[in-house]
Amino acid sequence: MINGEIKNKVDSLWDDFAAGGLTNPLEVIEQITYLMFIHDLDSADNVHRQESEMLGLPYKSIFDGEKNIGGQTIDGNDLKWSVFHDFPPQKMFDLMNHFVFPFIKNLHGDENSAYSRYMGDAIFKLPTPEFLAKVVDELDDIYATMDKIRKNEIQSTGKNERFDKSDVQGDLYEYLLSKLSTAGRNGQFRTPRHIIKMMVELMNPTPDDKIADPACGTSGFLVTAAEYLKNDREKEKAIFYSKEKKAYYKSSMFTGYDMDRTMLRIGAMNMMTHGITDPNIQYKDSLSDQNIDADEYSLVLANPPFKGSLDYDTVSDSLLKVCKTKKTELLFLTLFLRMLKIGGRCACIVPDGVLFGSSRAHKTIRKQLVEGNRLEAVISMPSGVFKPYAGVSTAVLIFTKTNHGGTDKVWFYDMTADGYSLDDKRTKVDEDDIPDIINRFKNLDKEKDRKRTDKSFFVDKKEIVDNNYDLSINRYKEIKYVPVKYPPTKDILAEIMKLDEEANKDLQELKNMLEK
Template sequence: MITGELKNKIDGLWDVFAAGGLVNPLEVIEQITYLMFIRDLDDVDNKRAKESAMLGLPYKSIFADEVKIGDRTIEGRQLKWSVFRDLPAGRMYTIMQEWVFPFIKDLHGDKNSAYSKYMDDAIFKLPTPLLLSKVVDSLDEIYSIMSQAQSSDVRGDVYEYLLNKIAQAGRNGQFRTPRHIIRMMVELVDPKADDVICDPACGTSGFLVAAAEYLKEKRKDEIFFNKEKKDHYMNSMFNGFDMDRTMLRIGAMNMMTHGIENPFIEYRDSLSEQNTDKDKYSLILANPPFKGSLDADAVSNDLLKVCKTKKTELLFLALFLRMLKIGGRCACIVPDGVLFGASNAHKSIRKKIVEENRLEAVISMPSGVFKPYAGVSTAVLVFTKTNHGGTDNVWFYDMTADGYSLDDKRTPISENDIPDIIERFKHLDKEIERKRTEKSFMVPKKEIEENNYDLSINKYKEIEYVPVEYPPTSEIMANIRELEKEISKEMDELERMLNS
């Protein structure tokens, strides 16, 4: 978490953009992302030059010599943030617009720049030199405070704080999954050092970032002291797809600010024939869009064979099953309708998960979890792909609190079921004897089958009714008569006052 001076500086940067006429949160974050790329390119180049000098190795800076941009040849050094930031605002604006942005795009094939591929269709939208000058100064102040911070993940925290400013849903039901819900899901599936992780609707890459942080905490020695595993962590462990290029750039930057050098973040329509991934991933973490419906002609045929529908939330479940390896695990968020929907498509995908694979948990979440973005009721499904069954008992949990108020303000509160959910999930053998009146309990597969594979917790939860004793009717009537007399007396008194 970031607090104090750093938070104020970021809020100040946001105000600078607003005063300059840029108020769309996605556009603001996108422009900040570009400028952070450009600043980081200078920092990384300087760092590698120093490391090479210390090791006595040759190193050629990407800013060395002359650089050809369009028809012009210029001195590469002029493209460094540390150089152009000290120029007059008008000159800096011209350099940024005419030289730096084209230079970044032309770095596409340069092995020294992991950032370049995310800048391919970047558009510089800052309208005036004065705004650029103020933004550059603000970013330098933010970087200066970050460099003094004790937290090793201050860069990631800063970027998360920026992302929190995306305060409205996008198209197709896009909205950010709260960080603590993501973390809960990651802890439930407990990623391993050799996992290949994917989010086919990655947005800002929140799930991939949380998985990376978890691995850094729990398996640091195993990954970072093993060359092969570290290489896997940096280059091939994390995979994300999205159809929104702005989100992709922001997601890629989010990964890199959390120390993943080369995440595979790609523009892809996950549900279409464009996505051929099959039996590829050992872990999928996702909150796919679930307000949209698609043109059936655009959907991959093998998904329609499993689940003939236009509903994205059902198609994504079929997709997860296809993309996972045998033994691969999935934790995903679904709207409540998936759990009890009566259509053939709803029933068929639930049956496939329960009968042909191993459904482990259904965690019902309160409707306020996604406020202020949406008030939809959702659940977390946790399952393993087996292709030959394995569901014996399904664990249900009725989450009623997540540590925050369930209104639009989402202020922190003491009630929080998440630690209990994680602890109980790790010891499911102790849940067998729990009663249906408690927050969590087991339901045998046979009972689920008999209920048309209904997975809503209310189908199985038992409510304990406490008998209430009321006074006899004659006593209630006598009380009502007494109240009537009191009212009549007060009305007479009021009438006298008005007539006097």
């Protein structure tokens, strides 16, 4: 997590945007993200240049040479943050409006590219040169503080440097997104980053995976999966020591869909600043006929929106044929099964109602997971995980598409703590089940003899079937009651009378003192 110093600086920056007339939280995040993206393009370009020089490889910077932008020519180096941040406010403002912003909007020249589509209507909205100069200075200060935090972390923990840089910046993105104090109009809300990390680590992505999130929002799952691959030395070698694998990683390995254009832009820039140079992020209603993906992905990671009900007319017929419902949480589960290829895996978050709902649609999708595929795990999470956005209880479902069954036993885990308080403040606490969840899931052979009173245990498929495919952990968990022995009633009464007598004595002493 970022520290209080950075939070205070971000809060100050946020207040400056409000004073400048920009009060819509999504709009503020979008504008800050544009500037962070411009800064990070410069930083990433410098890193790539240094790496190429160390390896003795040729390198062509995106800033090299003269650039023709809007019929005017400019030295590409002037578009670098490290150059223009020292310009006078008016010159910087004109450069940003006429050159830098058009440059990032057209970074991928293909008008049909996904990048061009979601950047096509992007607008730079900072109102005055003085305001832009102030924001640039504040962002420079924030980046300097992040570098200080990262260096301290490296010295104290010995973590991989590249991991820490992205980790701190990812936390900054998360803190910016935390400013969205209410769920979006489509029912989406921010997935805590530590929950995303847990799910990615449980699924253990490989360089051969094709990964999708059909409700990607800010691309948190995709970015985290990409970073997970980069931070595993063997996986990193497999990717970056192969020209084909590297190209695959930077373009078509990750796919994300969303219906919110602002979120798409933020998500796309988030991925690009994490090294996915040509992200496949598209504006698409995943549940409609716009999405024809089937049998394509080896891994789906998602926290789909729990919007409630949709009109049948807006939902793909292929989904309704499997599960006749208007509920988005059930339709997304059906979609995941369709999008996965045989052997493909999924880790997704669902509201608790999916686990025990009694409607025909609820039972149908649960039966499909248990009977038609291989349901591996149900991780019950406490309701406070998504505060302050929502207090809904949720669970993580992990399953593999087989189309021919394969469920023998299902592993259940009762998460009661995630490392943060379960109130609206979500402050850091010592209690954290996540390391235990990861350890137990990766060693399921040691789970077979656990009792139902433990944090985790297996449940046979037959028992689940006999319970109408109910997947709520409370259906199977056994609570160990410890009998409490109380003293005899006469002893309790005697103790009460003794306390009452002492209280009366104290009151009398107080009264005597006041009368003197």
